[in-house]
Amino acid sequence: MQIVVTSPHAEGHTPENLPLDRPVALVMGTEFSGASDFMMSHADAFVEIPMHGFAESFNISVAAGILMQRLRTRLEQSELAWKLHPDEHALLNAEWVFKSVRNAKGILARHGLTPPPTLAALS
Amino acid sequence: MQIVVTSPHAEGHTPENLPLDRPVALVMGTEFSGASDFMMSHADAFVEIPMHGFAESFNISVAAGILMQRLRTRLEQSELAWKLHPDEHALLNAEWVFKSVRNAKGILARHGLTPPPTLAALS
Structure with missing residues (x-):
């Protein structure tokens, strides 16, 4: 880095x-x-x-x-391996969605879902 | 063009x-x-x-x-001849100065100068 x-x-x-x-x-x-x-x-x-x-x-x-x-x-x-790993990409995408939606934690809870710890820490 | x-x-x-x-x-x-x-x-x-x-x-x-x-x-x-001719460049620069200064025509006049027709038309 x-x-x-x-x-x-x-x-x-x-x-x-x-x-x-x-x-x-x-x-x-x-x-x-x-x-x-x-x-x-x-x-x-x-x-x-x-x-x-x-x-x-x-x-x-x-x-x-x-x-x-x-x-x-x-x-x-370039020939560099510059892209995010698909898992990192998916997590970043989920994080963006989570932050973009009002009360994302509540919506997930109503469907019996809990966000993974990295996302839960954002709310 | x-x-x-x-x-x-x-x-x-x-x-x-x-x-x-x-x-x-x-x-x-x-x-x-x-x-x-x-x-x-x-x-x-x-x-x-x-x-x-x-x-x-x-x-x-x-x-x-x-x-x-x-x-x-x-x-x-590139190898292209893309730059303005120095005369075009000088005229564009003068036009910018002329438009940027309040009452440029009056200032020139006090020094006994008249702008060239292309600039005079801007005021």
């Missing part, structure tokens, strides 16, 4: 050449003050999106979209 | 394989109803950003950011 902080002020990689051989935890700083000193000092690497034209910085959602889309496309085109 | 409409509902290209051998006029539809029937029927090509995960669609600024960043990077990596 590598902690990769997006920062326009640190010497870093671009979305084109950030190494992807280890899992990436992508940290987006706030738009005005960037990532905290704590995150900056704990980063394993930095990534910067090249800027062109008149804008000074990207909106954080735009920056996140550009980065994740590009990194994912690069993973798809 | 080719009119390229972003649409998730039309058979189209992706940001990875949209042909860039002709200049591209990129048309972004509205988030809810997409591009108009008029634009759809006049499009030379369509482009779609592959979606993954739980979201149904990208915010329009995120979609525009992803598309323009990827197309520009592809142009930079």
